[in-house]
Amino acid sequence: MSSGPSRASGRESGRERILGRVRRALADVPASEQPGHHPVTRDYAAQHGERTHAATIDLLAENLADYRARVHRTEAAGLPALLARLLSERGASQVVVPPSLPDGWLASAPVRLVRDSPALTTRELDSIDSVVTGCALAVAETGTVVLDAGPDQGSRRITLVPDHHLCVVRTDDQVVSSVPQALRRLAPARPLTWISGPSATSDIELERVEGVHGPRTLEVILVAGDPREP
Template sequence: MSTAASRERILGRVRRALADVPRDELPEGHPVARDYLSTHGQRTPTESVDLLARNLTDYRALVHRSDAAGLPALLSRLLAARGARRVVVPTGLPDGWLAEAPVDFVTDSASATLSPGELDAIDSVVTGCALAIAETGTVVLDAGPDQGRRSISLVPDHHLCVVRIADQVVDSVPQALLRLAPDRPLTWISGPSATSDIELDRVEGVHGPRTLEVILVAGNARPASAYPFDVRS
């Protein structure tokens, strides 16, 4: 069967299915009940963070905990353990986060974007996030100032992602959607990039970082002043 014939066959089925629908009827004329649960169970903030940590671990992410004061030392230690020498950072990453890390910083900005080849030569990337979802173990990036372009968190093989416990952890996907801007370039990350073949042999690092480390930070890890915002692709 030709492409045109297949198309007409499908459209014919759609027409027959809509034959009894009045032409002036609009979708909003039949509101859909949105009475599903927004979360699965009730949790305290501490329980939500613990659930997030467990689910991140189930997805083979490496999870660390810190307070704001200890974050620079922890990031320095994790980068050293990885043997990272060149680290890409977005322009809005808080100044103090990497103050103790003895590495070469490569800044990716709207005016000086790194090519895929240049990003492939980078050892690690350090970013913040938009939020993290406890029930699914998912970290969401929206290309904000402390996250940068989507490509800098997909090409390097090692991603260190900082999550502020106080204001960035939500329980569920419905709660996350209420806080995320639909016109932002959203990247949903559940563990390191991985796939498997027909024999279920797992291979990591196919569509993104082979190693994902998430740092859950208590206290205020963000300075009071607003970050300058770059327009990002």
Template sequence: MSSRDVVLARVRRALSEGPRGGGPGGAGPGEPPLVRDYRRVHGVRTAAETVDLLAENLADYRALVHRSDAAGLPALIGRLLAERGARRVVVPRGLEPGWLAEVGAEVVEDRAEQTARELDAVDSAVTGCALAIAETGTLVLDGGPDQGRRRITLVPDHHVCVVRAPGQVVGSVPEALPRLVPGRPLTWISGPSATSDIELDRVEGVHGPRTLEVVLVEAAGGEGAGGG
């Protein structure tokens, strides 16, 4: 039996029998247990170094990275939207109102009845996030109150995402998973939407925002707020 046969057999068994059909670690009768003692932490970094790594990898994926403290966040968001010429901005219902204190554009609240056509007429979206993963330069959204529905971060051409650092920043994917709820609508974002499928030419904005701007908000003393 080849490795491929073994893998497919385990998939078939898992689908047909469910959790009760497997042994320890998901192995079947007569098979050795599957050891999943993956390394969760890769190297030793301080919280500040982890945030710096996140910023570096976000930029490597062509996201635009900004840093701010809580007091300067409203002015920064207002400036980023103004520089884009945004006239209409969609935001989740649970976004902190103070973040929008210096936004000159029309603020459109996320609503379930909004159509894709209506969102296509919006210039930008401003959201928070659930987590950010430093090693992969990835933002994770889970539909929380300050993130809204997935479509508001996919249809508008410009997304401003606020990350509270270091509270919402983890080093690795294994560190992130226990902090996420699998039943929530998770969206993993690594840079602006892009594809190289056609003649290997990179085209941005194909199935999501063409421009992703990430604001790392660090509280005084480096103790960023947690939560999502």
């Protein structure tokens, strides 16, 4: 019975030791000093090497596939047919979509659309087969898709609960080479979700397990042209 308080006391003393070190490190800092008074030099490379835009898209596709995402390419006009085929192959009957996903994207898909809304319960969301979204950006060097809860992306939870995520990336204007380039274009106040492949972790025997913290299957569609145009 006495082990509980002693463990709590140990945690508290560890916390105090860490805070004590922080206080000692800040002891000679004037109270009026602010973080902005000492700008951090950010002279690291904006990207690794020079490449054409087409080569950057190829690199993105290669790294996405390396992370076990399924990569597809299409022209804007072919996007609805591709989405319909991928959802049909998946056997999806219910698909959750953001409020402002372009209507034409799933016009030919034989599925029931569920619009993202606060009223959508976790149980209802767990019964959904797939989710279709756009994205904010994609980073070629890391094979990462970034969502920021924009109108064509919806709330973070719709891209975490369903087991299958179809994410559309506009290659003309949404692909950057590196993380530094992405950070310059993303709004830090928005809820950013960085996705590199399907959700995965390892169990105690280091066996890869997918689908624990998000979709088990991630499919990324690289679209040339602007699929938002009617």
